[in-house]
Amino acid sequence: MATRLKETDVVVLGVGLVGAILARELTKAGLEVVGLERGEPRYTVPDFQGPAMHDELRYSIRKSLMMDTAKETYTFRNSADQTALPIRRLQSFLPGTGLGGSAVHWNGQTWRFHEADFRMRSLAAERYGKDFLGPDYTFQDWGVGYADLEPYYDRFEYLMGICGKAGNLQGKKVPGGNVLEEPRAREYPNPAQKEPFGSAMFRKAAEGLGYHPFPGPSANMSRPYTNPEGVSLGTCMFCGYCERYGCEHYAKSSPQTTVLPVLLKEARFKLRTHCQVQRINLDRSRRVATGVTYVDGKGAEYEQPAKLVIVGLFALNNVRMLLLSKLGEPYDPRSGKGVVGRNYTYQTTSGVNVFFDEKTNINPFMRSGSCGTTIADFVSDNFDHAKLGFLGGAYIGEVMSHGRPIEFHPTPPGTPAWGSQWKKAVIRHYNHTSVVNVHGSSIATRFNYLDLDPTYKDAWGQPLMRMTFDFPENDLKMSAFCTERATEIAKAMGAKQVAGGPRTRPYTVTQYQSTHNTGGTVMGADRSTSVVNRYCQSWDAPNVFVIGASNFPQNASYNPTDTVGALAYWAADAIVNKYLKSPGPLVT
């Protein structure tokens, strides 16, 4: 039987980006917080130090920092008429595990969404008509707008020391920055990172075509920075080992380099690692959470009673935790009723390889996870969709995160896949190839969703979560359109050859695309189509807050982390300044 522990004010599920921020804010408000982390404790020293950290086989191929799929994973199928099977080798997306979560192995791209993302349903209806896409598409408004979140974006970016150049300061356009972005109250805390050569060629080509290039915002430091928590970061060394790796130089923003150093000194915070939460416990009314049950590293089961439960797991696991706890009505794709698992979305990525002559040295190894030049001309609703027949868009950019030897060996189409001709081609093209990325939005449909698998279970005997997903028609059209634009820019960069194409069906989990799994515990103003209210508070149990990319009703063109960080501060503020004063539903 489970050992019942002493009650705490707050239990935080997952000590990653969301968990660390919430624990910091709630301990500052005087609450006792227990943080439960399924993985191991880990720190810049000694866990991320070179030369061991640059072991590409261990970290990139064997994915040492990711969820252990021998213990738990997801099952996957493209459509409801297929039988889902467990993913035992992570490829398409990479959920992290351990202290700091996926914010340890991320690249560091830190973007704000647009008002057209937050109010997608109403603004698209205003601009293109109510039935522009038809009834199968279930995209909707978030219940919050950009203006609500701006101060929290700001706070998160200053915590993380984001490097970039503002293009819209309080409505004033600033050339050289992203002039198409929503207004910012103030400049980024740090200047943009240096522009690599390939990015400079992209900038010139994009400018020549009439677009508005700017440096992509990065969480890889351009200079030493001390954040408002008093934690210092060092400058990025452009080693090319960001994504799938921890940073040895204290130069990439992560919980370890921004908030954990102060949180772990806080007496009111208790960190427990190797704790696998089994479920959120509810009282008889099923309207109040009483705490959680978890199994520790020795296999012993504990009940941790708590007055407040914060669910801050990887997006997919937020959904699974609610399903396992029977909190909220699971989504049923046949009736369209139910909310938990509804509106699962992804990221529609593609790209083109840009092959140059041998005089053009790209030096792809000399990059950070997010330095590079991008355009937002085809992001979100920054362009007219009326004649295009799709919604959403993509940013296009020369953002090469690395040139690591095992993973990066671009060769032109027609090159044999192995043998001496392949090797010759790799040697010829390795240092003379640039990549233009297309990072596109993902729209919600009735058919893509998450539920519990009827067959497969994890190492603790709990059902795995089942993913049912394929790219919607809308996103294929978007990808075709945006990848064409990327190809035009790539050609204008002076390439000898440009090769690539749009994203196509079927979605496959055997090729890396993006770790931006979003939706499933959607936020909104209407409880019949959302799991949490605009403050990320459960409609069903008001003392449960669910925070993360799982709150996105659909995914935007940009990377999700900035919005996840903003939602974390937004929810923390609502808890401290509204909920604690009068515990109960914040929206009725």
Add this chain to the structure above:
Amino acid sequence: MKNIGSVLLLWVFAPVAVLAQPGPQCTACHGDQGQGSAQAPRIAGQPQAYLERQLAAYAEGARQHAVMSPIAKNLAPEARASAASHFAQIFPNAPSDSASGATANRKPPALVTRGDERKQVQACQNCHGPLGTGQADNPYLAGLSAQYFQSSLAEFKDGSRKTDASAQMPRIAAALSEADIKALAAYFASQPPPTRTRSPELQEAGREQRETAPGTATKERQGGDVTGTEPSGSQGPGGAGTK
């Protein structure tokens, strides 16, 4: 005007600029072979780019030294490059005194191999190579005199040495205690310097050898089957180049 100035300097310091062998203004302190002395650090085998950067810094005031600053100011960039290239190609010698040899196998301080989480300082060898034996254009530390190492760190700490564009070294030096710096200095001084050079000729020779040796790396398992890429697709970020 600048060119005329350079010509004048070339004339004044003819031995340095014209001959491959640097003149006495280098060797008087650093030794004939750049192996260092009580007054000056070993420079033999340091990366050419690093040595050039230091000379430029002395010339421009980003680094200051009573002897080095005036010398560097009087050297044209070509002369600085030539001196840097000369010393970069000399093999560093192991110190001859037995005391150093006896301590060569001592255990490195944790800061060398591991770093210090409390101080938020990463391990030296992330940038300076295994046990401080050098890496890419970053200098080796092994075999440098303790006095030189300590004064270097002191200059980073007080901000007078501005040779690190990333500003990582000033941050690190500021976080280290005097005792840390002393222990590191003693360790590196006890170690033999790396027995290799950054000679461009040697690097070229190595490249040729690799390229002409048949069958190297053919047993390496690389490519689509382990990385999940379609056979004809390349492996760019974001699935670029896939069909």
